[in-house]
Amino acid sequence: xxxxxxxxxxxxxxxxxxxxxxxxxxxxxxxxxxxxxxxxxxxxxxxxxxxxxxxxxxxxxxxxxxxxxxxxxxxxxxxxxxxxxxxxxxxxxxxxxxxxxxxxxxxxxxxxxxxxxxxxxxxxxxxxxxxxxxxxxxxxxxxxxxxxxxxxxxxxxxxxxxxxxxxxxxxxxxxxxxxxxxxxxxxxxxxxxxxxxxxxxxxxxxxxxxxxxxxxxxxxxxxxxxxxxxxxxxxxxxxxxxxxxxxxxxxxxxxxxxxxxxxxxxxxxxxxxxxxxxxxxxxxxxxxxxxxxxxxxxxxxxxxxxxxxxxxxxxxxxxxxxxxxxxxxxxxxxxxxxxxxxxxxxxxxxxxxxxxxxxxxxxxxxxxxxxxxxxxxxxxxxxxxxxxxxxxxxxxxxxxxxxxxxxxxxxxxxxxxxxxxxxxxxxxxxxxxxxxxxxxxxxxx
Amino acid sequence: xxxxxxxxxxxxxxxxxxxxxxxxxxxxxxxxxxxxxxxxxxxxxxxxxxxxxxxxxxxxxxxxxxxxxxxxxxxxxxxxxxxxxxxxxxxxxxxxxxxxxxxxxxxxxxxxxxxxxxxxxxxxxxxxxxxxxxxxxxxxxxxxxxxxxxxxxxxxxxxxxxxxxxxxxxxxxxxxxxxxxxxxxxxxxxxxxxxxxxxxxxxxxxxxxxxxxxxxxxxxxxxxxxxxxxxxxxxxxxxxxxxxxxxxxxxxxxxxxxxxxxxxxxxxxxxxxxxxxxxxxxxxxxxxxxxxxxxxxxxxxxxxxxxxxxxxxxxxxxxxxxxxxxxxxxxxxxxxxxxxxxxxxxxxxxxxxxxxxxxxxxxxxxxxxxxxxxxxxxxxxxxxxxxxxxxxxxxxxxxxxxxxxxxxxxxxxxxxxxxxxxxxxxxxxxxxxxxxxxxxxxxxx
Numbered sequence: 001x002x003x004x005x006x007x008x009x010x011x012x013x014x015x016x017x018x019x020x021x022x023x024x025x026x027x028x029x030x031x032x033x034x035x036x037x038x039x040x041x042x043x044x045x046x047x048x049x050x051x052x053x054x055x056x057x058x059x060x061x062x063x064x065x066x067x068x069x070x071x072x073x074x075x076x077x078x079x080x081x082x083x084x085x086x087x088x089x090x091x092x093x094x095x096x097x098x099x100x101x102x103x104x105x106x107x108x109x110x111x112x113x114x115x116x117x118x119x120x121x122x123x124x125x126x127x128x129x130x131x132x133x134x135x136x137x138x139x140x141x142x143x144x145x146x147x148x149x150x151x152x153x154x155x156x157x158x159x160x161x162x163x164x165x166x167x168x169x170x171x172x173x174x175x176x177x178x179x180x181x182x183x184x185x186x187x188x189x190x191x192x193x194x195x196x197x198x199x200x201x202x203x204x205x206x207x208x209x210x211x212x213x214x215x216x217x218x219x220x221x222x223x224x225x226x227x228x229x230x231x232x233x234x235x236x237x238x239x240x241x242x243x244x245x246x247x248x249x250x251x252x253x254x255x256x257x258x259x260x261x262x263x264x265x266x267x268x269x270x271x272x273x274x275x276x277x278x279x280x281x282x283x284x285x286x287x288x289x290x291x292x293x294x295x296x297x298x299x300x301x302x303x304x305x306x307x308x309x310x311x312x313x314x315x316x317x318x319x320x321x322x323x324x325x326x327x328x329x330x331x332x333x334x335x336x337x338x339x340x341x342x343x344x345x346x347x348x349x350x351x352x353x354x355x356x357x358x359x360x361x362x363x364x365x366x367x368x369x370x371x372x373x374x375x376x377x378x379x380x381x382x383x384x385x386x387x388x389x390x391x392x393x394x395x396x397x398x399x400x401x402x403x404x405x406x407x408x409x410x411x412x413x414x415x416x417x418x419x420x421x422x423x424x425x426x427x428x429x430x431x432x433x434x435x436x437x438x439x440x441x442x443x444x445x
Numbered sequence: 446x447x448x449x450x451x452x453x454x455x456x457x458x459x460x461x462x463x464x465x466x467x468x469x470x471x472x473x474x475x476x477x478x479x480x481x482x483x484x485x486x487x488x489x490x491x492x493x494x495x496x497x498x499x500x501x502x503x504x505x506x507x508x509x510x511x512x513x514x515x516x517x518x519x520x521x522x523x524x525x526x527x528x529x530x531x532x533x534x535x536x537x538x539x540x541x542x543x544x545x546x547x548x549x550x551x552x553x554x555x556x557x558x559x560x561x562x563x564x565x566x567x568x569x570x571x572x573x574x575x576x577x578x579x580x581x582x583x584x585x586x587x588x589x590x591x592x593x594x595x596x597x598x599x600x601x602x603x604x605x606x607x608x609x610x611x612x613x614x615x616x617x618x619x620x621x622x623x624x625x626x627x628x629x630x631x632x633x634x635x636x637x638x639x640x641x642x643x644x645x646x647x648x649x650x651x652x653x654x655x656x657x658x659x660x661x662x663x664x665x666x667x668x669x670x671x672x673x674x675x676x677x678x679x680x681x682x683x684x685x686x687x688x689x690x691x692x693x694x695x696x697x698x699x700x701x702x703x704x705x706x707x708x709x710x711x712x713x714x715x716x717x718x719x720x721x722x723x724x725x726x727x728x729x730x731x732x733x734x735x736x737x738x739x740x741x742x743x744x745x746x747x748x749x750x751x752x753x754x755x756x757x758x759x760x761x762x763x764x765x766x767x768x769x770x771x772x773x774x775x776x777x778x779x780x781x782x783x784x785x786x787x788x789x790x791x792x793x794x795x796x797x798x799x800x801x802x803x804x805x806x807x808x809x810x811x812x813x814x815x816x817x818x819x820x821x822x823x824x825x826x827x828x829x830x831x832x833x834x835x836x837x838x839x840x841x842x843x844x845x846x847x848x849x850x851x852x853x854x855x856x857x858x859x860x861x862x863x864x865x866x867x868x869x870x871x872x873x874x875x876x877x878x879x880x881x882x883x884x885x886x887x888x889x890x
Contacts, residue, residue: 002765002766003494003552003555003556003765003766004491004494004556005486005487005490005491005494005552005556006487006489006490006491006539006540009487009488009489010487011484011485011486011487011553011556011557012484012485012486013484013557013560013561014482014483014484014567017482017483017484017485018482018483021483032799032828033823033826033827033828033829034823034828034830035799035800035828035829035830037459037462037463037799038459038462038463038466039456039457039458039459039462040456040457040462041450041456041457042450042451042454042455042456042586043454043488043542043572043574043586044451044454044508044574044585044586045450045451046449046450046451049448049449049450060513060514061513063489063510063511063513064510064511065508065509065510065511065542066508066509066510066511066534066537066538068505068506068508068576069505069530070528070530071530072525072528072529072530072533073528073530080517080525083515083517083518084517085514085515085516085517085518088517089511092511093511094451095451097488097510107448107450108456110448111448111449111450111456112456112458115458116458117844117847117848119833121830122459127488129488129489131513140489141487141488141489152833152834154833154834156812156816156831156833156834157833159816163820163823268813268816271813271816271817271820272816272817272820320447320448321447321448354477354480354482355480367601368713368716371601371604371713371716371717372716372717375608375716375717378478378479378608381478382478383477383478383479383480384478384480385479385480385566386601388564388597388599388601388602389597389599389601399562402562403562
């Protein structure tokens, strides 16, 4: 039998795991400095928790886990007889695989509301599953990396999240533009243009500006039933990039409030010397649960779509029975960040470096001596290894090459007698004779 | 709707995540020093990969994932009509959740045999799923932590793995006894006693020595059809704890080879100053795929069963079509290690410490000032936070208490005017007045 893995899933080889860990470690380090705490939720959730939260399409794409044991005994007979797969599901499956980290987080907040302190600041880095048709760059199992704070409507968290974006991407050395807008501003535009009841239609059209251009947006709005006089007003307002001008031109209390919220965030950030956050009035973010500030991160040098995004929501936990919990959060597009890092060659070399030193030996005595050397190196904290048997030089050096080891220590009679190790620098091929202490300092330097 | 999670699964709150990470970080650090590399495999495997590898009981306990879409269209009609759930599975489910890390690793080695270099040293820390009946301490989703090297029969790896056990448990401060034996030694005992064809029966009985005592083992062997003269010989040999005496008393080439293997491991370790590894001739390890050295770790101070174990196997990858790959590996019982650490109070305090400093403020001006202070602290690498709004002192201090923050910085007019922050040490209640640089050095010290 020739083994394989399911379509849309991946194995991760050591270099890939280490590179991903490098990204997550940097992100986590920043999260912690900002006093966010990690949580983890189970891979399997009750289907009742997941169903109905992601729309009809989402419900279809949730992986369902078959009940164990004699599941047919309780199966919906009528669903079977009528060949109705969808209807059969609830009677033979009560669990599903996590589809995102947001719904499990909302469930978590409601379940542990008496054990956690609000504002509750959490981050979560775990895989999720979606039965999307697999294609290049889209997988059925992939990591999400979310950070949220719930239980406060303070705009200090919007500012803080922007600082986190800035700090993380600076640490990763990815050049980015961080864009911010506010759903209330968009609502204000709709209200000022007299089409507040068509707010969703308007934002859906504006959301496509990048892809279809201004003319396309006009056509889209027309098709979606927005009168042309309103469209003119909307398009004119989208040209305004100054918040005070916008307030002056806005005939909407909510719109003005959105502008004020943005001004507060900008002011808080300016105090910290951050002034490169970009107000983008056309930023809409598809998800309709956002109610305040929204943000998005684009890489300046690789065309790949957004590598991060988020916003404020007011009703995350309501569906699980807890009202009035405002929150704000964002996510890092881990897979795209990985691809950008690869394309811009931003991973430090030592990320994929498994070990610093490999010991090779010619006979049993040399091997025993070498095993003592490798133990000493490891005690000194140096990742190192010994080829497991005295063997032909060629074979052992091939292993060293395959593993890209920077230093090879060669041990034979001379080395045992003199106590000086022959050390080969694999990058330039130079050999030197060093005692073990000198070898340790050389590698540590 | 009142939210819940499936039976047998768990949410992990921040302290739990941080404690588990503490354990895994120590283990991973040691793995890396010994030149082991991380891999990750998908949560979902093809059912064909998993089925038949864990016995009939195991097959039942694998979680099966329902095929997406109109799965009934291809369902086995006869299985439905006869109400045969087991038979229906293959036609409606082609994926299952990972049941352990060993089978996916074997699959991985076979699939990537041309991309990896042998000996291949890998570790893997990921959750697995089993539909066991949930009970105290037994979950349906739990982490496994495995380390293996495949593609070499060198005993240096047995020695190295014992070093890893020693180093990890020393770093965790868990007092342990590491026991070692060799399946060939057990076979030698069976052969010497003239019952080599009853080897499995014998080891199954010996495996229970801890639980049922010597008399129990004798009864068990009798019940399993081992003649009483052989039992006498077996029980006599189990009293021998010296390898040379054992060799002298053994009438079995394979048994003698097992003893020699153990002697080699002991000699390699003695060179490194390790002499507390315990040869335990009655150690059997249930799993029948072990063929050489076997080991087990017991905690000296908490009765909880083994917290680690492993051994050498010769045929791991054969089921996937790759023969002759010898390997040796072991695992850490992550959940039990966690429980032991809790019981012996071994987690360092700062593991659960989310942040060092919380800033509290009395009015808008103080809040703005405080936001600058918290940004400075974070820039200095100090995990810190500001209460998100100027509020009543009592409310803010309660938040600080709930989060167990060691230092609270109180900001009002005096602090803004003087530039000196009021810092309250929450452990002893003392207040001091410090400028921000002094605060940073105090916390970092």
